[in-house]
Amino acid sequence: MRPNSRKPRLAAGIVAFAAAAALGGIAAPGARAAGNCTHYGQAGYAQVFTDNNYSGDCWEFQLGTWTVFPVLVNHKVSSLRSWSAFSGQGVHLSGDGLTFDAGAGEWWPSLPGWFNDRANAGY
Numbered sequence: 315m316r317p318n319s320r321k322p323r324l325a326a327g328i329v330a331f332a333a334a335a336a337l338g339g340i341a342a343p344g345a346r347a348a349g350n351c352t353h354y355g356q357a358g359y360a361q362v363f364t365d366n367n368y369s370g371d372c373w374e375f376q377l378g379t380w381t382v383f384p385v386l387v388n389h390k391v392s393s394l395r396s397w398s399a400f401s402g403q404g405v406h407l408s409g410d411g412l413t414f415d416a417g418a419g420e421w422w423p424s425l426p427g428w429f430n431d432r433a434n435a436g437y
Contacts (some may be wrong), residue, residue, distance in 0.1 A: 349373045349386060360396035360405045360421050362433065366424045377403045380437045391433035395421040408432040 347358045349372035353359040358377050364370035364387055371390070375381040377398060383391070389409065398418035405416040409432040416422060424430070 343344065352353060355397055357399035358403070360394060360436065362387055362391045362407070363393045364390040366392050368395060368421075368423065375436060377405065380435065382432060382435050388434050390431055392430055393423050393424055394425065405436060407436045410432040419421045 326409040327398070339383060345419055351361050351374040353374055354361075360374055360377055361368070361374045362383070363372050366371055369391070371386040373381075373383055373387040377396060380390075390406065391409075394405060394416060396416065398404070401418050403418045405415075407414045407422070407429070407431075412429055414425060414429040414433070
């Protein structure tokens with residue numbers, strides 16, 4: 315084996331990885347979290363996460379539709395993000411008799427302490 319025979323393959327792998335990242339082949343943070351989050355960046359969707367900074371288990375729902383969160387995120391919601399085509403299309407989380415409202419397209423890497431981990435439903 316020649317001493318430098320691996321360098322061209324390594325360089326080609328690095329170039330391929332960089333090209334995939336530039337074309338969007340690498341998912342955004344939290345987009346691969348457990349749950350049903352498959353509409354990253356698409357208008358009309360919201361995602362809630364069990365951990366701060368859009369990590370942990372994820373659940374996604376269409377804005378304007380009522381959803382009851384499944385066990386993986388129920389009473390564990392700590393962050394949310396949404397994408398909206400309309401200014402009036404916000405996110406409304408409810409749980410334990412409280413409601414947290416976020417405006418259209420808002421991202422919250424950490425929900426306020428008075429609501430953190432209380433959500434059991436959203437629209």
